Amino acid sequence: MSSDKNLDLMDEATGSIIIPQNVTKIGDGAFRDVPGLRSIVIPGTVKEIGENAFSGNPTLENVIIEEGVEKIGAQAFFACSALKTIKIADSVSSIGQQCFFSCTALTEINFPKSLKEIPMQMVAACKSITQIVIPEGITKIGGYAFWGCSDLKEVEIPSTVTIIDGGVFLGDYKLTKIEISENNETYSFANNSLMSKDGKNLYFVLANTTEISIPETVENIQAGVFESYPRQVVLNIPKSVKSIQTTFGGLITRINVAEENPNFKSVDGNLYTKDMKKLIRYTQNQTAFIMPNEVTRISNKAFLSASNLKNLTLSENLENIGGFQFQGTKITDLHFPAKMKDIDYSITFYGVNINITIAEDNPYLKTLDGTIILGENGKKLVAISKDLETYNIPNSVETIGNYTIYAKNNLKEIELPNSVKNIYDNAFDASTNLQRVQIGSNIEKISKIAFTNCSSLREIVIDKKENEIANAPWGCPFGLRAIKWK
Numbered sequence: 001m002s003s004d005k006n007l008d009l010m011d012e013a014t015g016s017i018i019i020p021q022n023v024t025k026i027g028d029g030a031f032r033d034v035p036g037l038r039s040i041v042i043p044g045t046v047k048e049i050g051e052n053a054f055s056g057n058p059t060l061e062n063v064i065i066e067e068g069v070e071k072i073g074a075q076a077f078f079a080c081s082a083l084k085t086i087k088i089a090d091s092v093s094s095i096g097q098q099c100f101f102s103c104t105a106l107t108e109i110n111f112p113k114s115l116k117e118i119p120m121q122m123v124a125a126c127k128s129i130t131q132i133v134i135p136e137g138i139t140k141i142g143g144y145a146f147w148g149c150s151d152l153k154e155v156e157i158p159s160t161v162t163i164i165d166g167g168v169f170l171g172d173y174k175l176t177k178i179e180i181s182e183n184n185e186t187y188s189f190a191n192n193s194l195m196s197k198d199g200k201n202l203y204f205v206l207a208n209t210t211e212i213s214i215p216e217t218v219e220n221i222q223a224g225v226f227e228s229y230p231r232q233v234v235l236n237i238p239k240s241v242k243s244i245q246t247t248f249g250g251l252i253t254r255i256n257v258a259e260e261n262p263n264f265k266s267v268d269g270n271l272y273t274k275d276m277k278k279l280i281r282y283t284q285n286q287t288a289f290i291m292p293n294e295v296t297r298i299s300n301k302a303f304l305s306a307s308n309l310k311n312l313t314l315s316e317n318l319e320n321i322g323g324f325q326f327q328g329t330k331i332t333d334l335h336f337p338a339k340m341k342d343i344d345y346s347i348t349f350y351g352v353n354i355n356i357t358i359a360e361d362n363p364y365l366k367t368l369d370g371t372i373i374l375g376e377n378g379k380k381l382v383a384i385s386k387d388l389e390t391y392n393i394p395n396s397v398e399t400i401g402n403y404t405i406y407a408k409n410n411l412k413e414i415e416l417p418n419s420v421k422n423i424y425d426n427a428f429d430a431s432t433n434l435q436r437v438q439i440g441s442n443i444e445k446i447s448k449i450a451f452t453n454c455s456s457l458r459e460i461v462i463d464k465k466e467n468e469i470a471n472a473p474w475g476c477p478f479g480l481r482a483i484k485w486k
Contacts, residue, residue, distance in 0.1 A: 010037060014038070017040050025049075025050065032056050037057050044068020052477040061085070063086040069092055070092060071092070074099065086109060095118075095119050095122060097142065098124065099119065105128055136159065143165035150171065195218070219241060227247050237255065237258065238261070248280075255269060268284055271283070278298070296318060302325065306328065324348070327350050339362075342375075343365075343383045344403075345406060347403050351407070374397070381400050397420060405431055409432055414437055420440060423445070427447065429449075431457075439462045460474075467485075
């Protein structure tokens, strides 16, 4: 089931859909964005629910998944903002990432007995959930699984959980209680912190203080720990810390590192690696900052939410800039030095409009109109630094790189030049107003996740014979309904 004919199955009077007994799979995007859909019962004859199968339905309130269903695909109920109740049969053993992401009315969810892993961002941004009880049998909690559950107050973790990925409780500001089974041999919760039993790994800190001194036992600060800390805080890092996976939110006002730490150092409250080659977090938040010339790399989110920063002078030896860099700053112009080799995709320029200039003797990158950034002698689209309605991508471009047209929300339609041969992972990810993409006959490969989270993309026109390019619909939430072959 994956065509527009599926929509005839809905009873408009009740807003319910009855799935025929001969159906074994609900295809990708089969019932995405169906006006008036309120309830759905998925019978056990259906073994698999495809990706984005019911995503984006703003009126869907109740879902029952009956015994016999085995797999629920990624983003299957993504952004079903009215979804209040869901019953998942114990036969379900596989649930895809972001399955219930941003189901903001959902108050509780059950974890089926067959499920062993809670996937990445499974119920992230489900703002009405106040309590989560993870049953015995779950062995892994995926990254950012409960991120942005802003009303979440209590979590119970059983003895069987042996893996907790980073950022699981990111942005859960009201969380005050994490109860871990006394039989759990891997994790503990003490002194407002979720840690490994041996004290070497830090996973989460309750948001209830303005100064944090990380315990001397900690060697690894995992992803998400300080990514979105909700109050102004001074952070003290001891000599024991060897690895920092977390990024740091804009309310981290100063980072102090013990002088004896052999891996990291603090200069004026900013965090660097010990050799000063990597800037991890800028905390000063002044109007201007001249980066030390020792720096060759900037970590992800190093300048995120530096709200006063207007003038940034990059290191002359800078080679790479990480993602989500400048959102929330006042930066309007930026000059890349001659040694600049790489940019971590357009995610670097999410939420900003920055005019880019590049040193004339830079052999790696060049820019068109201060907006389009090209590499590989003009053959690769590396990044786009502004959110515009149209882009004139030159005919030299053969590759649309990872995340290059990420979250360009002013963009509604784009025609790629016929020179384009490859479209990489997440190339158009989260461009939520993009409605139509036209792709020429020279295309050879489109990533399976090229159009993820393009919630308005109803038409992908390809100058190829049907199924000549593999992996359709390439992450498009509307599934095969959106693909138009020539």
